Each structure stands twice: as structure tokens, then as C-alpha cells.
Amino acid sequence: MSERDTILTMEHITKTFGPVKALTDVNLTVERGEIHAICGENGAGKSTLMNVLSGVYPHGSYDGRIEFDGKECRYRTIKDSEADGIVIIHQELALSPFLSIAENIFIGNERARGGVVNWDETRAQAARLLERVGLPEDPDTRIADIGVGKQQLAEIAKALSKNVKLLILDEPTAALNDEDSEHLLGLVRQLRDEQGVTSIIITHKLNEVAAIADNVTVIRDGSTVGQMYVTEETPLDQDELIRKMVGRELTNLYPDHPSNPVGPEYLRLKDWTVHHPLDPNRVVADHANITVHAGEIVGLAGLMGAGRTELAMSVFGRSYGSNISGEVYVKGRKTELHNVQAAIDAGLAYATEDRKAYGLNLLQNIRENASLASLRKLSRHGIMDDNIERKEVSRYRRDFNIKCRDIDVPVSTLSGGNQQKVVLAKWVIADPDILILDEPTRGIDVGAKYEIYEIIDQLVDAGKAVIVISSELPELIGICDRIYTVSQGVVTDNVDKQGFTQEYLMRGMTKEREVAVR
Amino acid sequence: MSATTAAPAQTTKTGGLLATIANNARQYGIVGALLIIVVVFQILTGGVLLKPNSFVSLIQQNAYVIILAIGMVMVIIATHIDLSVGSLVAFIGGICALLMERQGVNWGLAILISLLVGLIVGVWQGFWVAYVGIPGFITTLAGMLIFRGLATVLVGESVPITSESFRGIARNYLPNVLGWWGPFDGLTIVLGVACIAAFAWSQLHKRIRAQRVGLVPEPMSLTVIKIVVAALAIGFVTYLLASSGNADQGGTPIMLVIVGVLVLIYNFILTKTVFGRHVYAVGGNRKAAELSGINTRRVDFTLFVHMGFLSAVAAVCMLSRLASATAQAGMEFEMDAIAACFIGGTAVTGGVGTIPGAVVGAFVMGVINQGLSIMGVDTAIVKTIKGLVLLGAVAVDIMSKRKKR
Numbered sequence: 001m002s003e004r005d006t007i008l009t010m011e012h013i014t015k016t017f018g019p020v021k022a023l024t025d026v027n028l029t030v031e032r033g034e035i036h037a038i039c040g041e042n043g044a045g046k047s048t049l050m051n052v053l054s055g056v057y058p059h060g061s062y063d064g065r066i067e068f069d070g071k072e073c074r075y076r077t078i079k080d081s082e083a084d085g086i087v088i089i090h091q092e093l094a095l096s097p098f099l100s101i102a103e104n105i106f107i108g109n110e111r112a113r114g115g116v117v118n119w120d121e122t123r124a125q126a127a128r129l130l131e132r133v134g135l136p137e138d139p140d141t142r143i144a145d146i147g148v149g150k151q152q153l154a155e156i157a158k159a160l161s162k163n164v165k166l167l168i169l170d171e172p173t174a175a176l177n178d179e180d181s182e183h184l185l186g187l188v189r190q191l192r193d194e195q196g197v198t199s200i201i202i203t204h205k206l207n208e209v210a211a212i213a214d215n216v217t218v219i220r221d222g223s224t225v226g227q228m229y230v231t232e233e234t235p236l237d238q239d240e241l242i243r244k245m246v247g248r249e250l251t252n253l254y255p256d257h258p259s260n261p262v263g264p265e266y267l268r269l270k271d272w273t274v275h276h277p278l279d280p281n282r283v284v285a286d287h288a289n290i291t292v293h294a295g296e297i298v299g300l301a302g303l304m305g306a307g308r309t310e311l312a313m314s315v316f317g318r319s320y321g322s323n324i325s326g327e328v329y330v331k332g333r334k335t336e337l338h339n340v341q342a343a344i345d346a347g348l349a350y351a352t353e354d355r356k357a358y359g360l361n362l363l364q365n366i367r368e369n370a371s372l373a374s375l376r377k378l379s380r381h382g383i384m385d386d387n388i389e390r391k392e393v394s395r396y397r398r399d400f401n402i403k404c405r406d407i408d409v410p411v412s413t414l415s416g417g418n419q420q421k422v423v424l425a426k427w428v429i430a431d432p433d434i435l436i437l438d439e440p441t442r443g444i445d446v447g448a449k450y451e452i453y454e455i456i457d458q459l460v461d462a463g464k465a466v467i468v469i470s471s472e473l474p475e476l477i478g479i480c481d482r483i484y485t486v487s488q489g490v491v492t493d494n495v496d497k498q499g500f501t502q503e504y505l506m507r508g509m510t511k512e513r514e515v516a517v518r
Numbered sequence: 519m520s521a522t523t524a525a526p527a528q529t530t531k532t533g534g535l536l537a538t539i540a541n542n543a544r545q546y547g548i549v550g551a552l553l554i555i556v557v558v559f560q561i562l563t564g565g566v567l568l569k570p571n572s573f574v575s576l577i578q579q580n581a582y583v584i585i586l587a588i589g590m591v592m593v594i595i596a597t598h599i600d601l602s603v604g605s606l607v608a609f610i611g612g613i614c615a616l617l618m619e620r621q622g623v624n625w626g627l628a629i630l631i632s633l634l635v636g637l638i639v640g641v642w643q644g645f646w647v648a649y650v651g652i653p654g655f656i657t658t659l660a661g662m663l664i665f666r667g668l669a670t671v672l673v674g675e676s677v678p679i680t681s682e683s684f685r686g687i688a689r690n691y692l693p694n695v696l697g698w699w700g701p702f703d704g705l706t707i708v709l710g711v712a713c714i715a716a717f718a719w720s721q722l723h724k725r726i727r728a729q730r731v732g733l734v735p736e737p738m739s740l741t742v743i744k745i746v747v748a749a750l751a752i753g754f755v756t757y758l759l760a761s762s763g764n765a766d767q768g769g770t771p772i773m774l775v776i777v778g779v780l781v782l783i784y785n786f787i788l789t790k791t792v793f794g795r796h797v798y799a800v801g802g803n804r805k806a807a808e809l810s811g812i813n814t815r816r817v818d819f820t821l822f823v824h825m826g827f828l829s830a831v832a833a834v835c836m837l838s839r840l841a842s843a844t845a846q847a848g849m850e851f852e853m854d855a856i857a858a859c860f861i862g863g864t865a866v867t868g869g870v871g872t873i874p875g876a877v878v879g880a881f882v883m884g885v886i887n888q889g890l891s892i893m894g895v896d897t898a899i900v901k902t903i904k905g906l907v908l909l910g911a912v913a914v915d916i917m918s919k920r921k922k923r
Binding site: 383 | 724728732794795796798799807808810865869870
């Protein structure tokens with residue numbers, strides 16, 4: 001790469017959502033024919049940047065300048081960027097499951113004449129594209145009948161049908177097993193070498209970056225913080241990359257809370273193994289061993305797709321996964337938690353990471369949501385005791401400082417932080433011994449975060465055990481007594497407070513499985 | 519008793535008077551619409567609509583819609599639907615008629631067996647929906663065909679009912695045990711006064727209990743207004759009923775007692791019991807309900823059993839009213855029940871709805887029906903107008919929600 005032939009420059013990109021600055025003065029330069037990796041923590045702004053580039057956020061809704069293939073771009077829609085040969089493949093694939101591969105490849109771009117589809121042409125061209133991506137399937141096969149790995153290849157075939165010049169892959173291997181990942185990365189490399197396709201790849205897997213990228217841009221908190229070139233002679237320095245990804249100072253965003261003396265064992269997982277519900281061959285949690293004691297805040301640190309949520313939900317009454325094996329011990333007693341009610345009865349609570357989809361009934365009010373997991377306790381002979389219910393919910397409204405007119409307002413009118421407090425109240429009212437809090441501060445403002453940390457501290461001071469799952473390392477370091485790092489379904493490390501540094505934890509979070517990418 | 523009185527019983531807010539009313543604008547809105555429709559038809563029919571006897575026939579004619587709507591609103595809240603209730607009315611009505619007329623079964627026992635058949639049908643449909651996972655729409659569409667077919671096989675042409683006692687359910691009144699007080703039936707007056715007293719007592723008792731556990735009760739002014747409005751409404755209905763009837767009997771029709779008891783019981787179930795909470799939770803966010811430990815399958819199953827039971831009650835009432843079982847009985851009843859729910863503010867997507875709302879919705883349809891037929895409007899036109907009312911009511915609902923956002 002002696003002479004520079006720039007295909008894409010993004011300069012001084014700034015994008016705000018209301019008061020929130022998602023991107024601040026981001027610069028990105030991509031050379032023709034390279035594989036360019038974009039790295040950063042969850043929420044650093046990688047996907048936002050790609051959405052700016054591809055026209056998901058139209059020109060004018062952001063500040064800055066984009067130049068592609070020598071001319072300035074003002075994309076209003078994705079269609080505009082695709083016309084220039086920029087194709088983005090999102091993490092959630094945009095395929096229609098019940099249509100054939102061929103139909104999906106040419107969806108919105110049908111091989112047709114006067115509105116009548118030419119099926120022979122469609123099939124023939126699809127077959128040729130499938131050959132190019134190395135997918136040996138009949139073009140008439142339904143998308144739903146092939147695995148996620150092959151679906152990903154079909155997406156790339158779709159991109160190729162649009163004469164792609166710049167292919168953007170957002171976490172392409174997050175949902176793939178090792179073999180499929182390797183095949184996919186091989187294909188990206190092949191497209192570069194044989195067809196001169198430039199690729200931008202967003203990924204959390206640092207080994208993949210090392211294996212495939214020619215150039216790396218690191219984004220942190222919505223700003224570019226560095227660029228690293230990779231050549232045969234100078235391979236990627238992963239430690240340096242990790243430092244760039246996390247390098248920020250801890251301030252006192254967290255309440256000062258000394259660790260409690262370690263109490264009796266409350267929850268222990270032994271060789272807990274979970275498989276993907278749709279793909280029983282894909283291991284989501286692999287022989288996980290975790291122990292949590294009374295009075296302890298234990299963190300589960302892992303990047304997106306590491307299997308943290310899946311692990312937690314599979315324990316909580318087998319709400320996720322198939323082919324689950326291993327043992328759960330609650331307070332030292334081996335326990336079978338076949339459904340959610342059994343888990344609640346055993347003293348577990350799980351507050352979901354996606355409060356709107358899985359945590360709250362947005363049609364109902366605070367009171368009805370907060371009492372949902374404890375209806376048996378708040379009723380007599382199946383009849384609700386209104387006043388006890390009101391009293392209990394009012395108490396946590398006060399204790400948790402839920403800002404609302406009264407407990408009969410719909411939860412849909414509350415801010416994210418207050419909604420999260422309602423979810424917490426719901427589980428605290430159920431009076432569990434072990435609380436699993438999945439991303440308890442996602443998408444809420446700093447003040448509310450602090451209040452939630454205080455609530456967590458109160459819970460462990462009252463003798464409960466709390467497991468916190470979070471993508472934000474500083475948060476885990478700020479509040480936890482102990483942290484397990486999880487990478488690709490494997491618990492890679494068990495770190496005590498003395499070992500809490502972002503670099504050390506990130507190493508555990510990015511450790512590859514034995515069968516790593518070449 | 520009547521729906522107008524049940525609706526305010528819903529409100530248990532602790533805020534100010536105005537805020538409370540604003541909160542319940544939707545509930546009050548549909549009640550207001552019903553009042554306007556009543557006044558309009560009262561004028562258009564020259565005062566015939568609210569004559570005592572036409573008021574009683576309004577109740578007797580629409581009882582089946584209310585009974586079915588009670589179950590339907592719960593089913594719709596839980597994001598299902600039941601299309602089979604009309605066919606079930608014919609099927610169970612046919613069984614009941616055959617038991618009495620061909621097997622010589624006593625009418626009381628025949629009713630009990632009919633209710634049991636309703637429960638069994640509910641178990642059957644609930645099984646397919648909850649445990650096999652066939653959508654309610656399809657399960658009950660199949661049920662609609664199955665039970666209409668079976669009804670035709672069972673009944674043939676028609677089976678007339680000879681039992682006078684059984685036929686009396688739909689057209690008789692409660693016995694005039696307290697005699698006539700002037701032109702008024704004594705028992706009805708006593709019942710009306712008792713209803714007012716019970717309502718006032720429940721409102722005041724709720725305040726006292728709230729205070730006892732340290733909660734701020736609703737403003738006293740609101741409690742008083744509620745009691746006064748309820749007293750006026752119940753008083754007016756009592757007046758109409760007490761002066762209704764013919765030479766032999768009058769007062770409170772038996773159908774009103776059946777409907778009233780069912781409305782009270784089911785409103786209690788839906789608003790005050792754990793099961794009721796489960797219904798709303800499942801309808802509002804099934805996944806969140808599951809993750810809160812609710813057995814969503816059992817909720818679905820139980821709902822269809824309730825619906826089967828209520829269909830059987832409607833079947834018995836309808837059979838008594840028509841005095842003859844036919845294969846065509848109950849035609850399109852499912853549509854009337856569903857329409858009543860939607861006019862009464864039930865959300866098409868589930869999660870939202872109340873029994874008082876559905877009852878008011880049923881009355882809206884019933885009053886339009888009655889009013890137009892008193893005016894001598896052709897039934898085909900009546901049907902068209904009912905369709906437009908349904909469309910309009912839901913359109914207003916959707917547009918008012920959009921504005922709020």
C-alpha cells in the first residue's frame with residue numbers, strides 16, 4: 001500500500017439525538033481495496049457512523065462532510081448510497097425468511113420487465129452470485145431453511161448484485177459459529193483480492209481484526225481516538241488497541257460503597273451449558289461455573305453477543321436456549337428451575353436488558369407493573385388486596401424516588417430511568433435473594449444511574465446477592481465486588497477487586513475460544 | 519346494575535378531581551356518547567324509547583350481546599378472538615331443547631347440562647389455542663363451522679319449547695312479593711334503593727380502608743359526586759322498571775338480574791382478582807408476563823373456558839326468548855359481541871378494555887337498533903347504520919390516541 005488511493009473520507013462528522021451527542025467530530029479515511037476495521041466499546045458510536053454514511057440518517061441531519069469515490073455525497077436515503085455502490089449489511093439480517101434465496105437477492109431490485117418478473121433470469125443470476133460467495137445452495141431454497149451463516153452469505157450475494165464498491169459489515173460474525181465466521185472472513189478477503197471490493201467491518205472480536213484488517217480506526221465515546229495500520233511486518237498490537245478502546249478515567253460516578261463481608265453461597269452454576277434455541281449445535285454458554293454469595297455484587301462483563309444475557313435467562317426458569325445441561329445450586333441446594341415461577345419461588349429475580357420489550361407492560365400503570373411478579377403475595381384467595389398493593393408500590397416509589405404524579409400513571413409516560421426503577425421495584429417487591437440485573441442502566445441519564453447504583457448497594461447491604469450484567473466496563477468496575485469475564489459463551493476469568501483494570505478485563509472479554517480464526 | 523353506574527366504580531385515583539376526570543375521559547366519553555344517542559332517539563321516537571315497557575324489552579333483546587361481550591372483552595384483551603360464540607348459541611340451545619322436549623329432562627337440569635356442555639366446549643377450544651398453539655382466530659373459525667354444522671344435525675328444522683317455566687326466563691319478571699306501591703312494583707323499589715346504598719357504602723368503605731393503610735384517598739368531593747350521579751342513574755332506571763309490566767306482572771325482568779349478576783361477577787374477576795391481572799398482563803406484553811412468572815398458557819386456556827360458559831348462558835337465554843331451537847339461532851352474534859367490545863373502547867391489539875365499556879358498547883348498539891326499529895326503519899338500513907357507528911367509534915378512538923402522542 002505504497003500510494004494512497006482514498007475511496008472514502010468522512011470529515012468532522014457530528015450527530016446529535018436531542019440533547020445526546022452520539023458522534024463528535026469523527027474522521028474516517030478508507031483506502032480503495034482495503035479491509036478497514038472499526039473498533040470501539042458498545043455504544044461508542046460505530047453503528048451511528050455507518051448509518052450516517054449509508055443515508056439512514058439523511059444529509060442535513062448531521063454536520064460534516066462525506067466524500068466517496070471522488071465526489072461529495074448528500075445521501076437522502078439508503079437507496080442513494082446503494083446507487084453509488086455503498087452497501088451495508090446490518091447485524092440483524094434484512095432477509096425475508098419465507099422467500100427463496102434468489103427472491104431475496106433481488107428484492108427491491110427485481111429482474112423484471114414491465115413489472116413482470118423474469119424468473120429464469122432471476123435464478124440464473126442468483127446462481128452465479130451464489131457461486132461467487134461460495135454458497136452451494138439451490139437459489140430456490142427458502143431463506144428460513146438455511147443457517148445464519150449461509151444467510152449472511154446470501155446477504156453478501158445481495159450486495160454483490162448491486163455492484164458494490166464499499167461493503168459495510170456490522171458485527172457480521174456475532175451470530176455465527178467459528179467455522180462460518182472463518183468462511184465469511186475468507187470471503188471478505190477474497191472479494192478484496194479478486195474483485196477489489198473495499199470493506200468496512202465493525203467487530204468486537206479482536207482476533208478477527210488482527211487476522212483480517214489492513215487498517216483500524218478506533219472510536220470511543222463518539223470520537224475517533226486513533227488509527228492503526230496492519231501489515232505483514234507490523235501485526236496488530238492488541239494491547240494497544242484495547243488501551244485505545246477503553247482509555248478513559250474513572251471519576252466518582254459511583255457511590256462509595258465498601259464491600260460487605262462475604263456471606264454464605266447463594267447461587268452456584270456448575271458446568272452450565274446452553275445451546276441456541278434455533279441452532280442446537282451452537283453453544284451459547286459453555287460449561288459456565290459461577291458462584292455468588294450473599295451481600296456481594298458480582299459483575300458479568302462481556303461484549304455484545306458474548307452470551308451474558310442468554311446465560312442469565314437460561315438460569316431464570318429456562319427462559320432461553322435449548323439442550324441445557326449443568327447444575328444450579330441455590331443456597332447450596334441443587335435446584336431444578338423448570339419455569340419462571342419455579343425460579344421466582346427459589347428466590348431468583350431477573351430484570352431484563354430490554355425493559356420495553358420484556359420488562360414492562362407499557363399499556364398499564366406503575367402500580368400494575370410493579371406488582372406483576374408478586375400478585376400471589378399481594379392477594380388473598382386470588383383476590384387482589386388493593387390497599388396492600390398500593391402501600392407496597394407507594395413505598396418503593398418513595399424509596400427509589402420514582403418521579404411521577406402518582407402510581408396510577410401509565411409507565412409509558414415515564415423517562416427511561418424511572419421506567420427502570422419500576423422494573424427494579426417489581427423485582428424487589430417479589431423479595432428475592434438473588435437479583436440478576438441485566439444492563440440496569442442502559443439508556444438512562446447519569447443522575448438516574450447513580451440512584452440505581454445506590455439501590456443496588458442497599459440490596460446487598462440487606463443481605464441479597466446481586467449479579468450485574470453490563471457492557472460498560474467502568475460501571476462494573478465502579479460498583480462490583482467481583483467480576484466474571486465472558487467471551488463467546490465461555491467464562492474466561494474471575495477477577496477480584498484488586499485486578500479491576502479495564503485493560504485486564506477487556507483481555508478476558510476478548511479472549512478467543514480454542515478454535516480461533518486463523 | 520346498569521352500565522352507567524358500573525363505569526364510575528372503576529375510578530380509584532388519588533389525584534385531584536379534574537385530573538381524575540381527565541384520566542378517565544375515554545370511559546366517560548363513551549358513556550357520554552350513549553347518553554347523547556339515548557336523548558336523540560328519545561326525541562326522534564317521540565318519547566317511546568324510554569317508556570317503561572320498551573326499556574324492559576331493550577334489556578331483554580340485548581341481553582345476549584352483553585353476556586357474550588363480557589367474555590369477548592376478556593378474550594380480546596388477551597389478544598385473542600372468539601368467532602364461534604354464535605354457532606355455540608345454536609348448538610347448545612339445540613342440546614338444551616332436545617333434552618327437554620325429546621328426553622323429557624326437567625328444565626332446570628337441562629340448563630345445568632347446557633352450562634356443562636359450554637364448559638366442555640371451552641376446554642376443547644382452550645386446549646387448541648393454549649396448548650397446541652393454534653391462533654384463537656383459526657381455532658374458533660373452525661369451531662364456528664363445527665358447531666353450526668352439529669347444530670343443524672341435532673336440531674333439523676326446529677324444536678319448539680313447551681315448558682312455560684323455561685320460556686318465562688326471557689319474558690317474566692321477579693315475583694311481585696312486596697305488592698304494588700301505587701303504580702310501582704315494591705320489590706324493584708327496594709332493590710333500587712339497596713343498589714344505591716351498596717354503591718355509596720362501597721365508595722365510603724374504600725376511603726376508610728385507604729386511610730387505614732395510610733394512603734391518600736380520592737377527594738371527598740369526587741366521592742360525593744360519584745354517589746350522587748350513581749343514585750340519579752339507578753333511581754331513574756328503578757323508576758322505569760318499577761312502572762313497567764302488564765296486567766299480570768311487572769318490575770324487574772329476570773333477564774336483567776341474570777345479566778346484572780354476570781356483569782358484577784366478571785367485572786370483579788377482571789378488576790379485582792389475580793386472574794384478571796394476568797389477563798391484562800398477557801394482553802399488554804406476553805413476553806414480560808412470562809418473565810414475571812405468569813403461566814400464559816393457563817391464562818389463555820381459562821379464558822376460553824369462561825367464554826364457553828358464557829356462550830352457554832347466552833344460548834339458554836336465547837332459547838327461552840325464541841321458544842324454539844333452530845339451526846339458524848345465534849347467527850352473527852359473534853359480530854355483535856365483538857362490535858360491542860370495540861365500541862366500548864377495547865383495543866384491537868389487546869391489553870386494553872373493560873367490561874363496563876363493553877356493556878356500554880352493547881347498549882349503544884342496542885339503543886340504535888331499538889330506536890330505529892321503533893321509527894320503522896328497514897332492518898337492512900339498521901345494519902348499515904350499526905356498521906358505520908362501529909367504524910366511527912373506533913376511528914374516534916384511534917384519532918384521539920394519536921393526538922395525545
